[in-house]
Amino acid sequence: MSRLAYYADFVSMPALALALILFGGATLPGIVLGLVAWTLAEYAIHRVLFHRLPLFKAGHDEHHAKPSGRTGVTSWHSLLVFGALFLVLSAGILAGIALGYLAYIAAHHAVHHWRVAPGHPLYGLKIRHAMHHRGDEVNFGVVTTAWDRLFGTYRPIRAKLAQI
Template structure:
């Protein structure tokens, strides 16, 4: 099966599962109608995907294949075994995304792009797809640079991209695990409750729990926060300067948000 078709199939399957769980066991009630939010969030996803395809038609897998054919990257220079190369590449790509995430919170011009994601007044599976197209393109270049530097095999890139999309859907899903299970699972991955802390309106909480998949990078680099000041049921989500209004949930608003004053 073509890798692109496989990725889309897995993405749609995970999205359908997460959306079904939200309908069955919702953790929080959205302040805006689902259709209004989903229309904008899915719309910006499509635009971001088209922008990525225009900027890099060969895709990240194509970058990895070129690096392999040209012998570019540390792992190719070292002649590392395939299994070692795949595992190390996945770990290093995930670490790069962790630091990319922190960078987009730290640098003001990058935060203007990333706040489109955080301005969502509710966190659900579509929030995990809501990124400004310019941020998508910049992330593409960052990941491409890491792939070339590391010499990541194409297989590692496919696994990483599939896992990244799946985890982004998973930890944004509007469900709540029993706290005891959540705490146990949080030793390994970023759970829905942990990621809602990251979407808190309180800056000290927003700048924590940066991981998209595993929680150990946050633990290692001192950005892990297991509890918010408020309960998960009452946690203030989003950004104060972008209240939950229909005008702030329009696709045109999301696209222009980084370039206009709140």
């Protein structure tokens, strides 16, 4: 994936959320509901689509093989999905989903591309995600552990990994 395609969602998602908030009539309750909906969608997409469905699994396996590579969904694809969701969801919920997706891509990028040392606010997230990348079918959530805990796929940080 080109550098432009990889980073485009870092621009398009805040722009979409801002437009929905300023011009679409997004409300705070809708945004909060969208954020929560995103966390569940993130978990389901990662666990089911990326780890079980052959159409998506091959690309995700590539990410597992080369975590620091520029793999992912292009902005054209994500904007197409948001366009379809716009037909059935309120502006607030859609803005919340866009902000949740932005948090996800930012956190996921950080754990794979930044040096995150012990004591850094993202360190626990980095170690939990590293456990996932080691082949364990656990810790599918990147932004939150809530759904992993609810569905029994959460694994706490192992002391050995925490020393990395």
